[in-house]
Amino acid sequence: MMSPLKSGWYRLPGLLRYALQRLGMGAVLCVGVTFVSFALTQVVPGDPVTANLGERAAADPEIVALYRERYGLDKPLPAQYARYLTRLLQGDLGISQQTHRPVATDLATYMSATLELAIVAMVLAMAAGMALGIVAAVWRDGWPDQVIRVVSLAGVSVPTFWLALVCLYLFFFKFNLSPGVGRLGPGTPAPEALTGLYTLDAALRGQWGLLREALSYIALPALVLATYTTGIVTRFTRAAMLDSLGHDYVRAARAKGLPAHTVILRHALRPALAAIITVSGMAFGRMLAGAVLVESVYSWPGLGLYAYRSALTLDLQAIMGVSLIIAVIYILVNLAVDILYAVIDPRIRY
């Protein structure tokens, strides 16, 4: 006999059941992520008491005892973890030692810049990577394939921080093609926030001059950030396309005289798309990691720059906040990708 709950579960549509299952796993993973960041704060050498109170106050045993009691540092570790979780759920990520503001507030300020950069870079990487991958697969083992192979290997081999510097030197300093670092020119006020993404906000409000300016500033960092992901997307597109080009239905489509581009884009690309999207979801994580390096070179006021500054001042609360939020974004993106995958490819059912 099945319990009513269980039979109800199996009456749900397959896709919904799958989505709920993935959502549950994502939630478990998020809890695990908080556990990791809590564990890391525990291995910090040095006493958080002295770090937060300063020498004078830390010398006074009464103040230290009060401080420990106030922040629950006198409790056993599981109790401290429970306390940490409760605070997290209330949106309290601690106070940044560097900015003296709540970490949650800082994250909210910096997040939109990173998201904008990552989204633009992802769009560029997907477009370029898929185009190159398709060309390489179609001209397999010919010279375009060889050239693209070397180029995509170079793309995943180049150190992002160095490429960022070299591009800035060339396009800003030498040829004056890029306006420089930051999100907008020094005197330009940001568009009134709707989404926090400057390009989108400017476009939505019809401020075309501002849109052009925002685009000219984002172009260089986004291109640099896209390089690595372009390499990965290219190689996976090529592999997935080679796989699907080998199928009988592709040969059949060719045999009945369909034009080459129809066969390639309709018959071969469609099944390859699922694999390409999955890999792009995973590559998004590396893109967020690369954002740290790119943002620190281009003074792009995002999570990466914030993480970089916090890491330099050993501001643990802040950097934990960044890794938490980025891990959660990453989990959500991959969740979305998993679900999208099931929508695109009806064979996927768990």
Added chain:
Amino acid sequence: MTETTLPSHRAGRRLRPVWMQPLGLIGAAILIALALVAVLAPLIAPYDPLTQEARRLMPPSAEHWFGTDQLGRDVFSRVLHGARLSLPYALQLVVLAGLLGTVLGAIAGYFGGWVDGLIMRMADLVLAFPDIILAMAVVAALGPGLFNAVLAVVIVSWPIYARVARSMILSLRNEPFVLSRRLLGASSARTLWSEVRPNITGPLVVLVALEYGHAVLILSGLSFLGLGAQPPAAEWGAMVSEGAKYFDKWWMSVFPGLAILLVVMAANFLGDTLRDVIDPRSKRHLS
């Protein structure tokens, strides 16, 4: 009873010649040359990497091929000496992460059950963090330094090896030659070592080669951020970072960065070729 009466080892089907593939050959040659540079750096570097040898911030010239930096040190000598840091530390990193990941993955795959669940969920957890950001957090907790950076990246990079090792063990666990060794009374540890290990070494070596480039990138990235090697060490990432402060003196950051690019590309050429050669599902060598 001798080995020969057991069903044949699969390990016999080994690497096809790598030297047939030009990219892999180029990669291997560059890596060997750079390893030689690392060993011979004190002999072949024209100047001392840590002392002032000339005027500050001189552009490249006949005496100083890569120019001099803000302290009048010879950039060419520093780049050569940089190989002594980046190459061995990255090797240390992939070997440690590879061993840790393989052992954990082998345990997970061979024993299954709750051990498997525990280890692989831990792996999923670590993979949920973008690597450099988790590494930054670990370094912030441990304190900056090249060795701490290596430890931090080991902590964030073992899951890849664990996943590969586990999936290979799962497919090998019920192979006749493994089962027969078990039936002959060999212990789990012995079976893993003498029957399973030879069959997973090849793919793991490929993985190490592929990950080596990434190790160089992430270590130099951490040094660039000021969390790895500390000045005055002649580490490539740290040198690029110092060069960034003298923006118009391009030679200070261009050359160390090129060195990183060279190592990583060579490792990726080699790794990519090895994968094509060893992976039966890769179709390149069929055509």
